[in-house]
Amino acid sequence: xxxxxxxxxxxxxxSAEQVTVEEMVRLGFWTEEQEERSGxxxxxxEKHELQDKIAALSTEARRQENIEFLRVQAHKARLAAARQKxxxxxxxxxxxxxDRAAAWxxxxxxxxxxLGPGVSVGLTPAQGGDPGRLADAHLPVLPDLPALxxxxxxxxxxxxxxxxxxxxxxxxxxxxxxxPKKTGGLRHISAPMPRLKAAxxxxxxxxxxxxxHDAAHGFVPGRSIVSNAAQHTGRSVVINFDxxxxxxxxxxxxxxxxxxxxxxxxxxxxxxxLICTAAPTEQLEVDGKRWFVHTGDRVLPQGSPASPVLTNxxxxxxxxxxxxxxxxxxxxxxxxxxxxTFSARPDADEVKTGLLxxxxxxxVADEDLTLHPDKTRVMHRGRRQEVTGLVVxxxxxxxxxxxxxxxxxxxxxxxxxxxxxxxxxAPSVFTGLQGFAAFVHMVDVTKGRAMLDDVRAHGSAHGWxxxxxxxxxxxxxxxxxxxxxxxxATEGVFExxxxxxxxxxxxxxx
Numbered sequence: 001x002x003x004x005x006x007x008x009x010x011x012x013x014x015s016a017e018q019v020t021v022e023e024m025v026r027l028g029f030w031t032e033e034q035e036e037r038s039g040x041x042x043x044x045x046e047k048h049e050l051q052d053k054i055a056a057l058s059t060e061a062r063r064q065e066n067i068e069f070l071r072v073q074a075h076k077a078r079l080a081a082a083r084q085k086x087x088x089x090x091x092x093x094x095x096x097x098x099d100r101a102a103a104w105x106x107x108x109x110x111x112x113x114x115l116g117p118g119v120s121v122g123l124t125p126a127q128g129g130d131p132g133r134l135a136d137a138h139l140p141v142l143p144d145l146p147a148l149x150x151x152x153x154x155x156x157x158x159x160x161x162x163x164x165x166x167x168x169x170x171x172x173x174x175x176x177x178x179x180p181k182k183t184g185g186l187r188h189i190s191a192p193m194p195r196l197k198a199a200x201x202x203x204x205x206x207x208x209x210x211x212x213h214d215a216a217h218g219f220v221p222g223r224s225i226v227s228n229a230a231q232h233t234g235r236s237v238v239i240n241f242d243x244x245x246x247x248x249x250x251x252x253x254x255x256x257x258x259x260x261x262x263x264x265x266x267x268x269x270x271x272x273x274l275i276c277t278a279a280p281t282e283q284l285e286v287d288g289k290r291w292f293v294h295t296g297d298r299v300l301p302q303g304s305p306a307s308p309v310l311t312n313x314x315x316x317x318x319x320x321x322x323x324x325x326x327x328x329x330x331x332x333x334x335x336x337x338x339x340x341t342f343s344a345r346p347d348a349d350e351v352k353t354g355l356l357x358x359x360x361x362x363x364v365a366d367e368d369l370t371l372h373p374d375k376t377r378v379m380h381r382g383r384r385q386e387v388t389g390l391v392v393x394x395x396x397x398x399x400x401x402x403x404x405x406x407x408x409x410x411x412x413x414x415x416x417x418x419x420x421x422x423x424x425x426a427p428s429v430f431t432g433l434q435g436f437a438a439f440v441h442m443v444d445v446t447k448g449r450a451m452l453d454d455v456r457a458h459g460s461a462h463g464w465x466x467x468x469x470x471x472x473x474x475x476x477x478x479x480x481x482x483x484x485x486x487x488x489a490t491e492g493v494f495e496x497x498x499x500x501x502x503x504x505x506x507x508x509x510x
Contacts, residue, residue, distance in 0.1 A: 018048065109156055110146050112271065116165030119252070119274060119298075127265030134263040138209035142268050152199045162196055163274035165298065172292045174278055174301065188248075190278050190301035199275055200306040207309040210262065213319035218337035219308035225388040226396055226443055228336040232343035233392045237353060238385040239331075239342040241360060242375035246338035247307055249369055250314055252277040252298035258313050274298070276306045308337065318367045325363060329356050336388050340364075343392075353378060390443065398440050406436055410454065418462050430459040434466060 010019050107113075114120045128143035135141065142148045149159045162173065173196045178186040192200060212220060217228035232238050243249070252273045259269035278301040279294035300307040319335055322342075326333040329352045331342040342356060357376070364371050379385040384393060391397045409429065412421055423432025433455045441448020456466060 108160075112145050112156065112160050112163070112267070115160065115163050115270070115274060117167070119165045119270070122266035122270055124267070127267060129260075129265035129268065130263035132263070137211075137262050139206055139262060142264060144265075145267055145271060148268050148271060152202055154195075154199065158195075159271060159275075162199060163271045165274060165279070167294050169292045170290070172281060172283075174281070174303070176281055176283070187302065188280075189303045190281075191303040192278075192301070196275070197305065200304050203272060203276060204306040204309045207306070207313060210313060212312050213316050213323070215319040215323050215334050216312050216315065217334055218339075219312060224442065225336060225390060228334050228339075228341070229387040229390040229392050229396045231332055231334045232341055232385070232387050233395055235332075235343035235345075235385070235392075236381050237344040238379045238387065238392065239353065239356065240375070240377045240379070240387065241340035241342075241364075242372040243338035243340065243364070244370045244372040246311065246369075247300040247302045248280075250300040250311060254314060254368075255300065255310055258310060262313075276304060276310060277301065278304075311337070315367075318363070318369070321363050321367075322360065325356070325359055329359075331356060334387075339388055341387050396443055398443050402436070403440075406433065406451070409433065410458070413458050418464075428464065430455060430462075430464045430466070434459070 007019065010022075112123055115123065129141075131141045131143075140151050142151055145159065146156055149156045152159065154162075173193050174190040175193070176188070176190050178188050181187050191197075208221065217223040217225070255277055256269045256273035259272045260266065264272065277298040279298045280296040281292050282295050284291045284293055300310060315335065319333075322333045322335075322340065325331075326342055330345045330347060330349060332345060334341050340360070342360075344353070357378075361371055381393070384391060384399075386392065386399070389399070391399055409421060409423065410433070413429070418429050421429040423429050423436070426432030426435060434452065437448055437451035437455050439448075440451055459466065
């Protein structure tokens with residue numbers, strides 16, 4: 001027999017009449033066959049369902065009549081809808097933010113859109129440049145910045161880091177220091193860090209293939225101070241000019257113009273110019289933190305391997321104009337870096353020397369360069385004539401005072417020994433003497449070879465062994481064994497003797 005609790009649950013689930021009929025069938029008062037024939041239970045079930053619907057409709061009718069209840073329900077519905085919309089909006093915006101971040105990251109990996117104040121104009125839209133002109137100049141075709149990054153063997157991010165211009169920064173791509181000049185004063189050197197230097201060197205290697213004017217002799221493969229001086233031997237008048245602050249006078253905009261003239265588009269030319277230039281910098285310390293503050297515009301730094309090659313390209317028009325001026329007045333012209341030299345031809349009228357001085361100053365100023373006011377020299381045949389440190393009165397020769405000093409040191413070496421002797425900044429007197437002998441060998445092969453043998457003999461007698469670092473000999477300059485190159489120079493020997501040092505030739509015995 002069912003318990004009272006079960007009976008109540010059944011009544012709640014259906015109705016009392018339905019439960020009564022089920023119990024009558026269960027107890028045998030009414031058979032199932034009779035129930036099926038009469039359909040009484042089905043009628044009761046339908047009646048119960050109708051009653052439930054009527055009750056629900058009644059409840060809904062009462063709710064419809066209750067305005068406050070409807071207002072509350074509508075408010076709750078609006079709140080729920082607003083809450084759901086906020087959730088969906090947040091999710092959509094978060095996804096959009098992630099998509100934008102991913103797109104920006106992908107774009108930064110293939111584009112450079114900003115490189116700092118005042119230098120970012122022209123980075124977009126992309127300009128492919130002129131492939132024909134680049135091919136004629138034997139330069140790599142770089143249609144966009146990813147191609148430039150690939151050619152320099154760096155990522156676009158590293159390219160951006162090299163080129164980014166900041167007025168104030170916590171780091172610097174350069175080590176800045178000064179060295180004394182031969183003629184007095186200080187020379188400011190900006191030595192690039194290794195990774196930037198490698199990129200600048202690769203750019204310089206590209207630019208070496210670009211044809212230069214025949215008057216250029218500095219930093220040109222196959223040419224040297226000897227080839228420069230040889231153009232002015234045996235002349236009645238030799239005139240020397242010097243360009244003041246040569247590298248610092250070349251702005252980054254001018255460098256960008258050179259790259260554009262070669263055929264590169266504005267974005268690639270801009271980044272190349274920024275990589276090859278630097279701003280003068282002052283180092284400050286504030287609250288124990290070091291800062292690098294730019295004190296001027298970006299210019300070609302002294303210390304970059306790309307600066308000499310770029311100056312030769314920038315001076316192509318200057319060389320052409322000065323060559324034409326010299327020919328018109330009866331003078332030959334050459335340039336070694338910032339040293340300009342004119343010499344009168346045999347048929348020249350020396351009276352035109354004054355006109356030449358005036359016209360050279362005008363042409364140089366017109367090229368946005370400046371002549372050093374204290375370094376213009378007019379040397380006539382009756383006095384010693386020098387070009388890039390070499391005497392040119394009759395033939396190219398080393399100044400006699402340097403040879404006399406060399407002989408004096410050799411004499412002391414024979415009589416006193418090497419203990420109290422030195423030669424410039426060289427680590428030992430033998431290293432300095434050998435460097436000078438190698439320089440003489442570059443000018444005069446016969447005399448220089450005898451001096452090299454003499455220095456090595458004295459060094460061997462005192463237990464000194466010359467260093468033998470690896471050396472890369474430029475084309476046509478000579479070989480490590482001392483054989484002269486096509487133009488008679490043997491700078492390979494000099495570089496071998498000095499260990500590939502970065503000093504200028506005159507600094508080894510200064």
